Amino acid sequence: MTILFLIYGLFIGSFLNVCIYRIPSGISIIKPPSSCGSCGHKLNYIDMIPVVSYIVNKGKCRYCGSNYSVQYPLIEILNGLLYVLVYTRFGLTLSSVLYCLIISLLITISIIDLRHKIIPDGLNITGLVLGIIYIIINQKLIDGLTGAAIGFGLFLLIALITNAMGGGDIKLMAVLGLIFGIKGILLITLSSFVTGAVISVILLAMKIKSRKDEIPFGPFISLSALIYIFFGSEIINWYFELFKLH
Template sequence: MIMLVMVFIYGLVIGSFLNVCIFRIPEGISVINPPSSCSSCGHRLYFRDMVPVVNYIANKGRCKYCNASYSAQYPIIEILNALLYLMITLKYGWSFYSAAYCILVSLMVTVSLIDIKYMIIPDSLNVVGTVIGVSIIIYNSSLILDKLIGAAVGFLIFSMLSFFTGAMGGGDIKLMTALGLIFGVKGILFITVFSFLIGALVCSGLIALKFKSMKDKIPFGPFICMAAVLYIFCGNELINVYLKWIW
């Protein structure tokens, strides 16, 4: 129980860092320097000012130096990341895959928010995904063929979609290539199918509620990321249910 609490706290801290990445990476600013500061008054924020969730609640969502309001995105991302870390640890235990998938879900959260806000998926984030895939191959070299084919399948499917429909961007193609390297053929096919299912449901809901129209562009990256996270938690189980149903 103590270790699980530590995992949750660690997830909160990393979630706080993800907020920095979401803000800085699209602007081309280093995520390390300069140190964190209030975007309104520019006052440097020290460690005591950045305790995840706690400071947001204690200061009622405002900067304690200038009283400017902070977005609710900050505590939401911190709590979401912590919960994902906790769920991964409960499912995969203390293992290499737990560590790899924790990094991956943080990457998926970052990619999703940046794509929603800026309609881009930075190459630097896709490089991180590729590094995760290479690490998994190094950890279990027997999977190399499946992983390489998975990367090729992800690349080809979304390249063809981009070529024939123009609906997919280069960032989506690179993201699917990286995820194919991580999950292999079965995983990338699952992610492809479920990204479109999730996208169809979400887009239909947004249009029905009149938040979006048929003419609006909606980033596809978040749907890919949601499908990838779904595969981490219950991909094999859903595939097995489907196979039993059709047989």
């Protein structure tokens, strides 16, 4: 099962690369079939085997020799490894399948936001559908709806006060609130600002970014959601135990 989760993760990771490239350009993720971005040659199945094709072809197009971005195998590997971690952590359950899909969605959102500074509505709608399925399966309707209202309301308020949040961030927080409920969205909110502050300081210190550069917030939200998926229960329990001690 671990190997199967890895394989599924790698192949879905390959599909995520298609989404990352096409969605911001308004191109269908289904048609036309995948092709080389340089010569336009239609790719065969053998050209699209995750990671393996990239290694065998030395990161180049088999038809014109143009270099492919290292992003392709990295996204595939990242998605595959996260799927394995989900299976290791939660076993073979319906929740595991939904977590895997949510994680793939967050990866896609993060890369698109980093590149284009947008979170497309279509991705948030996909998350909304996954969220509705999740709260129905886990019978957490009230907690989910309340979490969605808190996530939406908090980030809308922050956006109005600071003018530093986009509509995509606000909608994403509503989706995550729907999925993870009240405790989850509060922890994700806190964690996103902490990770955002730390990483931003590092980027500024290393002069990768300047104070004038916009740093998209979607990746920090996504990273915080990943932290909650894998460690949320432990963090919340630790906090309440710490509270009891005091």
